[in-house]
Amino acid sequence: MSAVSVNAWMEAASAAIAADAERLTQLDSAIGDGDHGTNLTRGFRAVVEALAGSEEPAPGRRLILAGKTLVSKVGGASGPLWGMALRRAGRAVADAESLDGPALADALEAALAGVVELGSAEPGDKTMVDALTPATQALRAAVDAGQPLADAVAAATSAAEEGARSTVPLQARKGRASYLGERSIGHEDPGAASTVLIIAALGRALEE
Amino acid sequence: MASMRKLLNDPEDVVRESLAGLAVAHGDILKVDLEQQIVVRADAPRQGKVALVSGGGAGHEPMHGGFVGLGMLDAACPGAVFTSPVPDQMLAATTAVDGGAGVVHIVKNYTGDVMNFKLAAEDAADEGIEVESVLIDDDVAVQDSLYTAGRRGVGATVLAEKLAGAAAERGDDVVAVAGIARRVNERARSFGIALSSCIPPAAGKPIFDLPEGEMEVGIGIHGEPGRRREPLGTAREIAAELVEAVISDLAPADGAEVLVFTNGMGGTPLLELYLLHGEIERELTERGLRPARRLVGPFITSLEMAGASLTVLELDDELAALWDAPVHTAALRWGT
Numbered sequence: 001m002s003a004v005s006v007n008a009w010m011e012a013a014s015a016a017i018a019a020d021a022e023r024l025t026q027l028d029s030a031i032g033d034g035d036h037g038t039n040l041t042r043g044f045r046a047v048v049e050a051l052a053g054s055e056e057p058a059p060g061r062r063l064i065l066a067g068k069t070l071v072s073k074v075g076g077a078s079g080p081l082w083g084m085a086l087r088r089a090g091r092a093v094a095d096a097e098s099l100d101g102p103a104l105a106d107a108l109e110a111a112l113a114g115v116v117e118l119g120s121a122e123p124g125d126k127t128m129v130d131a132l133t134p135a136t137q138a139l140r141a142a143v144d145a146g147q148p149l150a151d152a153v154a155a156a157t158s159a160a161e162e163g164a165r166s167t168v169p170l171q172a173r174k175g176r177a178s179y180l181g182e183r184s185i186g187h188e189d190p191g192a193a194s195t196v197l198i199i200a201a202l203g204r205a206l207e208e
Numbered sequence: 209m210a211s212m213r214k215l216l217n218d219p220e221d222v223v224r225e226s227l228a229g230l231a232v233a234h235g236d237i238l239k240v241d242l243e244q245q246i247v248v249r250a251d252a253p254r255q256g257k258v259a260l261v262s263g264g265g266a267g268h269e270p271m272h273g274g275f276v277g278l279g280m281l282d283a284a285c286p287g288a289v290f291t292s293p294v295p296d297q298m299l300a301a302t303t304a305v306d307g308g309a310g311v312v313h314i315v316k317n318y319t320g321d322v323m324n325f326k327l328a329a330e331d332a333a334d335e336g337i338e339v340e341s342v343l344i345d346d347d348v349a350v351q352d353s354l355y356t357a358g359r360r361g362v363g364a365t366v367l368a369e370k371l372a373g374a375a376a377e378r379g380d381d382v383v384a385v386a387g388i389a390r391r392v393n394e395r396a397r398s399f400g401i402a403l404s405s406c407i408p409p410a411a412g413k414p415i416f417d418l419p420e421g422e423m424e425v426g427i428g429i430h431g432e433p434g435r436r437r438e439p440l441g442t443a444r445e446i447a448a449e450l451v452e453a454v455i456s457d458l459a460p461a462d463g464a465e466v467l468v469f470t471n472g473m474g475g476t477p478l479l480e481l482y483l484l485h486g487e488i489e490r491e492l493t494e495r496g497l498r499p500a501r502r503l504v505g506p507f508i509t510s511l512e513m514a515g516a517s518l519t520v521l522e523l524d525d526e527l528a529a530l531w532d533a534p535v536h537t538a539a540l541r542w543g544t
Contacts, residue, residue, distance in 0.1 A: 025411060029411070031432075032432065033432055034408060034411050034415050034431070035288070035290060035410060035411070038410045071294065071295060072295065072296045073294065074291075075265075075287040075288060075293055075294045075320060076265075076291040076320040077318075077319040077320035078320075079292075079294060080295075080324055080327060081323070119319070119323070171355070173355045173356065174357055176318065176319065176430065178350075178355065178356035179349070179360065180432070180433065180435070181356075
C-alpha cells in the first residue's frame with residue numbers, strides 16, 4: 001500500500017514554492033504586500049532543515065515538527081496558518097506508522113479545521129480555504145472510493161487548482177486583501193495559489 | 209541589487225543590521241537581543257511595574273523600537289519587513305520585561321499580528337505571566353464589517369503606546385494600563401494618503417505604480433494600494449479630505465479638545481508635513497474643535513512612501529496629563 005513520505009512532501013513543497021516565489025510575490029503585490037513568495041520560501045526551507053536533523057520516525061510527529069517550525073520561522077499570517085495546519089494534521093494521525101490514503105485524508109481534514117479555527121475564514125472569502133477545502137474533499141472522496149493514492153492526490157490537486165482559480169472573481173473578506181474592497185476582484189488569492197503548490201507536492205512524495 | 213537605491217548590505221540582513229545600529233545609537237535607553245530579534249528597555253525588567261510590549265513587521269520605523277524607553281514601551285519585537293514577528297520573539301520579549309505586575313501586549317489589527325500575538329499570549333500564560341492584549345484598529349479607510357479583516361491599526365498605536373506607557377510608569381495595574389490603551393483606541397481615528405509607493409528591500413521594486421498627478425487615498429502602512437485613486441489635490445484640499453474622513457467617523461463633542469497627530473509616511477519632507485499640519489489645524493478649528501496637543505513627524509511609516517496620515521484623539525483631562533508625562537525614547541523625548 002502506498003503512502004506519503006513527510007520529508008519528501010516538504011522537500012517537494014519547498015522546491016515548488018522556491019521555484020514559483022516570483023509568481024506568488026506578484027500575486028501578493030496585487031492585493032497584499034508582496035512578500036508571500038519570500039516568506040513561504042524561507043519557512044519551508046527551515047522545515048526541510050528541521051526534518052533533516054530529526055530522527056523521529058512517525059510521520060505524524062514529523063508533521064508536528066514541520067508545523068512548529070513554520071510558526072516560529074515565518075511570521076505574518078501564512079506562518080501561523082500553515083503551522084497550525086501541519087500541527088493539527090500531525091496530531092490527527094498521531095503515531096500511525098505511515099501516511100496512507102485514509103491517514104492523509106484525516107490529516108488534511110484536521111489541517112483544514114485548524115486553519116478555519118485560527119483564521120475564521122469560510123469558503124468564498126478569497127483565502128487558502130478556497131483551495132484547501134475542495135482538495136480535502138476530493139482526496140477524501142477518492143480514498144473512500146478505493147482509488148489508488150496517486151489518483152486521489154491527483155484529484156486533490158485538480159480540485160485545489162480549480163479552487164484557486166475560483167478566487168479570481170471573488171472580493172476578499174479576510175486578511176490584508178480585504179482592505180482593498182472591490183479592488184481585490186480580478187486577482188487570484190496568493191494563499192490559495194501556494195496551497196495548490198503544497199497539495200501538488202504530495203504527488204511527488206508517494207512511496208510504495 | 210546595485211540598482212536598488214537603498215543603504216544596505218544584503219536585503220536578507222536589513223532588519224538585524226538596522227537593530228544593531230539602533231543599539232549602538234541608543235545604548236543608554238535600550239538594548240537589543242539580536243539572537244531573539246527583540247529591543248528591550250536598558251533597565252528592564254522593572255520590578256512591580258506593568259510592562260508594555262508591542263511589535264509588528266519592520267519598515268514602520270521609528271515604530272516600535274524607537275518607542276522603547278521610559279514612559280513608553282518596555283520591549284518591541286520587529287518581524288521581517290511588513291511581516292508580523294513570530295510568537296517566539298513575543299514570548300522572549302514578554303519574559304524579558306515582566307516585572308511581576310503583568311504585561312500588556314499592544315497589537316495592531318492585522319491578521320498575522322493578531323494570530324502570532326494570540327499564540328504568544330497563550331505561551332506566556334503557560335509560564336505564569338498575566339498578559340492583557342489590546343487591539344488597535346483606528347483606520348477609518350477600512351469599513352469594519354463581516355466583509356473585511358476589520359479596521360487596521362495605524363496612528364493610534366503611537367498614541368496608545370505613549371499614554372499607556374505613562375499610565376504604567378505612574379503605577380497603574382495591568383488592567384488599568386490596558387484600559388488606557390483601549391480608551392485611546394476608542395477615542396482616536398486615522399486616515400492616510402500616499403503620493404508614491406514604497407520599495408520593500410526583498411522585492412527591490414515598488415509595490416504599485418502611481419502615475420504623476422495622482423494619489424492613493426485610504427492607504428495602510430504596508431505599501432498596499434488604498435481604497436481609491438484620485439487626482440492629486442492641493443495641501444488644503446488633502447487636509448480637508450483627511451479631516452472629513454476622520455472627524456465624520458470619530459464624531460467628537462462640539463468644542464472638544466483634541467490631540468492632532470500629523471504623520472509622515474517616510475518619504476515626505478517636514479517642510480510639506482508642517483504645511484499640511486497647519487492646514488489640518490485650520491480645518492479642525494473651523495469645525496469647532498480645539499487642538500490642544502500635537503505630534504508632527506514621521507513616526508509610523510511605510511518605508512520611503514511619500515504621503516501622510518492624520519490621527520485625531522479626543523482628549524480628556526487624564527489623557528492630556530498622560531501625554532504631558534515624561535518620555536525618554538529614541539524617537540520621542542520630553543520632560544526628562
